[in-house]
Amino acid sequence: MRITVNVNGEDRTREVEPRHLLVRFLRDDLELTGTHWGCDTSNCGTCVVLMDGEPVKSCTVLAVMAAGHEIRTVEDLADGDRLDPVQQGFIEQHGLQCGFCTPGMMLTGRALLDRNPDPSDQEIREAISGQLCRCTGYLNIVRSIRWAAREEAAVAAPEATTPATATATTGSQA
Ligand code: FES
Numbered sequence: 001m002r003i004t005v006n007v008n009g010e011d012r013t014r015e016v017e018p019r020h021l022l023v024r025f026l027r028d029d030l031e032l033t034g035t036h037w038g039c040d041t042s043n044c045g046t047c048v049v050l051m052d053g054e055p056v057k058s059c060t061v062l063a064v065m066a067a068g069h070e071i072r073t074v075e076d077l078a079d080g081d082r083l084d085p086v087q088q089g090f091i092e093q094h095g096l097q098c099g100f101c102t103p104g105m106m107l108t109g110r111a112l113l114d115r116n117p118d119p120s121d122q123e124i125r126e127a128i129s130g131q132l133c134r135c136t137g138y139l140n141i142v143r144s145i146r147w148a149a150r151e152e153a154a155v156a157a158p159e160a161t162t163p164a165t166a167t168a169t170t171g172s173q174a
């Protein structure tokens with residue numbers, strides 16, 4: 001079957017078998033190997049990508065089911081040299097060790113913050129509850145996503161820091 005999937009903002013057309021999985025389409029056909037592949041049985045969640053903004057396990061989605069939809073992979077998170085705040089959060093809060101679960105965790109974090117900019121720790125835990133990490137114990141992953149939420153809130157409300165800056169300026173002039 002000939003399908004066209006919008007991947008990371010670009011229409012990609014390929015001939016695929018009806019049984020071809022989205023994870024294989026991304027990794028093998030498009031060479032987007034940032035999407036990891038673990039259990040192949042919908043258990044580990046390392047294959048998570050965003051489909052129309054929602055996290056999906058790409059080993060449970062047929063490539064033909066993604067035709068006509070928008071898929072976002074980890075390769076699209078950064079804007080050039082500028083990391084997404086979720087990516088930066090994983091650096092700041094040591095949210096990864098081996099990195100195997102990390103692309104899927106970051107995409108789930110991105111989707112969560114896009115619909116809920118100020119999630120509680122419980123809401124973050126619920127969001128990533130379908131994804132396994134063998135390394136971190138999850139605490140630092142939750143901290144990483146929370147760090148990103150705070151960073152985005154600070155950027156969205158720069159006036160919150162303005163009074164302190166004004167006071168400092170006034171003080172230095174006195
Ligand atoms: S590879 Fe998809 S859930 Fe494990």
Ligand code: FES
Nearest residue numbers: 097098133134135
């Ligand atoms: S960082 Fe190793 S599996 Fe999560």
